[in-house]
Amino acid sequence: MTELSAHLPQFQHGQLTENFPDNHLSSTNESSERRRRDNSERRRNDNPESETNGQPQNNIQQVVEQDEEEDEELTLKYGAKHVIMLFVPVTLCMVVVVATIKSVSFYTRKDGQLIYTPFTEETETVGQRALNSILNAAIMISVIIVMTILLVVLYKYRCYKVIHGWLIISSLLLLFFFSFIYLGEVFKTYNVAMDYITLALMIWNFGVVGMICIHWKGPLRLQQAYLIMISALMALVFIKYLPEWTAWLILAVISVYDLVAVLCPKGPLRMLVETAQERNETLFPALIYSSTMVWLVNMAEEDPEAQRKASKNSTYDKQANRAPNEDAEADDGGFSQEWQQQRDSRIGPIESTPESRAAVQALPSNSQTSEDPEERGVKLGLGDFIFYSVLVGKASATASGDWNTTLACFVAILIGLCLTLLLLAIFKKALPALPISITFGLVFYFATDNLVQPFMDQLAFHQFYI
Amino acid sequence: MHRAAAGAPGPARPPSPPPPPPSAMGAAVFFGCAGIAFGPALALVLLTVAAEPLRVIILVAGAFFWLVSLLLASLIWFISVHLSDQEDSKLQYSLLVFGAAVSVLLQEVFRFAYFKLLKKADEGLAMISEDGQSPISLKQMAYVSGLSFGIISGVFSVINILADSIGPGIVGIHGDSPYYFITSAFLTMAVVFLHTFWGVIFFDACEKRRYWCLGLVVASHLITSGLTFLNPWYEASLVPIYIITVCMGVWAFFTAGGSFRNILKCLSCKQEEDNRVMMYSALQVPFED
Secondary structure (H helix, E strand, O other), X not given: OOOOOOXXXXXXXXXXXXXXXXXXXXXXXXXXXXXXXXXXXXXXXXXXXXXXXXXXXXXXXHHHHHHHHHHHHHHHHHXXXXXXXXXXXXXXXXXXXXXXXXXXXXXHOOOOOOOOOOOOOOOOOHHHHHHHHHHHHHHHHHHHHHHHHHHHHHHHOOXXXXXXXXXXXXXXXXXXXXXXXXXXXXXXXXXXXXXXXXXXXXXXXXXXXXXXXXXXXXXXXXXXXXXXXXXHHHXXXXXXXXXXXXXXHHHHHHHHHHHHHHHOOOOHHHHHHHHHHHHOOOOOOOOXXXXXXXXXXXXXXXXXXHHHHHHHOOOOOOHHHHHHHHHHHHOOOOOOHHHXXXXXXXXXXXXXXXXXXXXXXXXXXXXXXXXXXXXXXXXXXXXXXXXXXXXXXXXXXXXXXXXXXXXXXXXXXXXXXXXXXXXXXXXXXXXXXXXXXXXXXXXXXXXXXXXXXXXXXXXXXXXXXX | OOOOOOOOOOOOOOOOOOOOOOEEOOHHHHHHHHHHHHHHHHHHHHHHHOOOHHHHHHHHHHHHHHHHHHHHHHHHHHHHHHHOOOOXXXXXXXXXXXXXXXXXXXXXXXXXXXXXXXXXXXXXXHHHOOOOOOOOOHHHHHHHHHHHHHHHHHXXXXXXXXXXXXXXXXXXXXXXXXXXXXXXXXXXXXHHHHHHHHHHHHHHHHHHOOHHHHHHHHHHHHHHHHHHXXXXXXXXXXXXXXXXXXXXXXXXXXXXXOOHHHHHHHHHOOOOOOHHHHHHOOOOOOOOO
């Protein structure tokens, strides 16, 4: 595997971005170049003396080389480590979704469709079904596009409160209502008797802790767990309410849309990114899974003043307060608006609808990242989690090849994610995380279901092994 | 075909050897067979692969390559089936054998392709690191890639069978062998091991350009697959396959650089003398960056 970048790659909702401020990247390069230059100079200086001194110079050289190789190794391990840091949560989300689909029959039962997909697929002819599913997908995608443009407009005209309120309401819906339904269905499946009082207590605690963790502060692992859970819940909703052909079409179209929106110059997501960059601020808190928050802890530990600021700015509604705060902080020197923004970007509310994935544009902020390269983390948008899980969940729900198809889609998605990370290391700019994985996933789903499954079935029938 | 051993009444018959009783299924069979089939693989993954991110990536990519090979083989089989007479069962049987052979050959082709890719990656990694050595050696990559092929091959062969074994049902009620699950589990374990060993031998053969080794690996894969055509005559299929597995294991051990001395050293748990200490005995001021 080639090297993945040493700086902080960020995967936004539907896009990968590099979160390296130019100064940070250049400083890293400078330091490593300086080191190399010094080493080569030292070697050149040492060489004329090498005949006289012999061993000692070699020792210095060896130590120097060892240092450099450690640095390079760190760079490399850093790259591979980040792939794994994304593999694990994506795998966990998919495992939760597949486990639920296999055990709780509620999510595979047909109970109507969403209003975004009004056309039914229970038609008489195949042609009619195809037409209906195309129309459904078109309606869904246009809803998403409209929402994205609405978001860009809201952001451009600085209606931050509207956006924040919207995101908070969505996360409330997900954390309380959807999880209540999920818990109810799980109890029904396993025939567990439960009284409303205990249930209310459980849901209340789950929801409140979730809101706090996701929108404010909380232990990193807990926040990650909550983000995975709400992605899984969202994916389950999609799996239940999207009819089959519509679901596959939507997956295909949304990866194309992702590609277009992130890479085209006039794409809404790209415009969003550029606007936020112009304003030199992070976007409103978005749906991002982050693998590390250590820098936050570091900052808090290093600067007691910053800690005080953190407690002051614990509420969300601080866009208005930002300006006076920044003026006050200017005297502190160093921990100013950039630090604020970094901390704010940690706080990601949840969005329950697919339109929100367009909202996730957390920017490559120009803030300082942690000093220690080991602490830098990777981020992936929750929309990517959701659509990966939808693909694998639908594969496990409806495939005739059953586990073979599910596993094939799973491997395909992981490889797509790996390749996307590789591309990120090469191109070092915002990249969509959906297209490659979804393409591989779809190809493997249809191929495994129609080609591989009959073959393996026949082989298993005769107990042949290949 | 025999009737199920449910004591059906009928006219007196000459005594015949009693048919093997059909076996029940359930959680015990599921866990037992899953443990037999994937226990060693899981242990190997947990102990040797899970801790290193690079090896995990190689594992997943290897699975991907195997899946692509299976896809192509299934495509070929599918086309051949649909171009032929579907009613002729003998033809379908021979097409299945043909499909299995094509699949084996394609797996080896893709193993070679994976070797090429890993070789390039190895060079890339070596170029990046300053001391010219990549963080993972080709032998480790060979082992991990073999393991990945084995795991995904075993999983694809047996996972649906395991899922069915939870029940309810009775195996062998129509006269087929009641040992279906357990023999499948043992075959899967053998397949996992075989692929691991083949991976090690194959990569080494490609590296050292020993084409007879390559041919032997491909031939043994074909033979193993062919032996499974003898199922359910398990004595003829399982025993030779395990003999082949042990032979491949010994060959892979020596290919990877093992020897009797290594085994003894490993078993005696002696700490190796670190004689690198001597290099810095000419004390210098520690180099400061």
